[in-house]
Amino acid sequence: MSAISVGQAVVLGVVEGVTEFLPVSSTGHLKITEGLMGIPVDDKSVVAFTAVIQVGAIAAVLTYFSKDIARIVTAWGRGLANREERYHHDYKFAWWVIYATIPIVVVGLAAKPLIEGPLASLWVVAGSLIVGSGLMWAADQMGRHKRGEDDTSLKDAMLVGSSQILALLFPGFSRSGATMSTGLILDLERVAATRLSFFLGIPALTGAGLYELKDALGAGVDALPLIVGTVVSFVVAYASIAWLLKYVAKHSFNAFVVYRIVVGLLLFGLLGTGVLTA
Numbered sequence: 001m002s003a004i005s006v007g008q009a010v011v012l013g014v015v016e017g018v019t020e021f022l023p024v025s026s027t028g029h030l031k032i033t034e035g036l037m038g039i040p041v042d043d044k045s046v047v048a049f050t051a052v053i054q055v056g057a058i059a060a061v062l063t064y065f066s067k068d069i070a071r072i073v074t075a076w077g078r079g080l081a082n083r084e085e086r087y088h089h090d091y092k093f094a095w096w097v098i099y100a101t102i103p104i105v106v107v108g109l110a111a112k113p114l115i116e117g118p119l120a121s122l123w124v125v126a127g128s129l130i131v132g133s134g135l136m137w138a139a140d141q142m143g144r145h146k147r148g149e150d151d152t153s154l155k156d157a158m159l160v161g162s163s164q165i166l167a168l169l170f171p172g173f174s175r176s177g178a179t180m181s182t183g184l185i186l187d188l189e190r191v192a193a194t195r196l197s198f199f200l201g202i203p204a205l206t207g208a209g210l211y212e213l214k215d216a217l218g219a220g221v222d223a224l225p226l227i228v229g230t231v232v233s234f235v236v237a238y239a240s241i242a243w244l245l246k247y248v249a250k251h252s253f254n255a256f257v258v259y260r261i262v263v264g265l266l267l268f269g270l271l272g273t274g275v276l277t278a
Helices: 004-021 027-037 044-064 068-081 083-087 089-111 112-116 124-141 154-160 163-169 176-186 188-217 223-248 253-273
Strands: none
Touching: 004 027, 004 044, 004 223, 027 044, 027 112, 027 124, 027 154, 027 253, 044 068, 044 188, 044 223, 068 083, 068 089, 083 089, 089 154, 089 163, 089 188, 112 163, 124 176, 124 253, 154 163, 154 176, 154 188, 163 188, 176 188, 176 253, 188 223
16 A cells, blocks of 8 residues: 555645755655654655655756756767867766766765665754754855856866765755755855756756656555656746746845754754654
């Protein structure tokens, strides 16, 4: 029997779509929501389900940035065929995304038992939400916000890509929060840091979703909840992406910092009083 119903899949799809690209931790919010609905957060089928519905959010990124992605892929193809085209920034950027994905793939495969076991605890989520907030606030204060997207380098991509490991190991830290914060520390503008976070998330999250698909189906999750959750996350994530890019163009990340701290403290309270189990 499936551990997740269609109704629960809709709720989780909405949560995934809203939070995947906001720097508030989609994994943390999914685990909190699962806990409130009585879904075992450390169940293998549940862990796999949450990874699979991320594909819906990634599909939203692919759709939203389709013109940019087509331009980058085209430049990459031209560079492979023509040496003179390899000096183009889009050609190099395509390789940077590939290189920057390697660290999280290696760590993800090596630490899979920990990620699906002890590190899936809601205590970890609560602590990571608060600690990640400190990093985000410091990064926003430290960053000079003077470098645009065309100023990014291989070093930037590798550092930002590697920061995704923090969210992989510590659910609640937020992949978007970690990558955006790293971008800000590297003096990228907020919009540039946000867009870089989006692009670097495409291969990592797509790979995780496809890798977990077999486990989700084999561990007892029916196909219908998976499809429903993925479609819902796509629709909601598309709207979330559009909103976030407009927001960061005019605002700091302070609102997200405050929100994360409040949620982290609330979660500590729910766990401490026994309302939720870790």
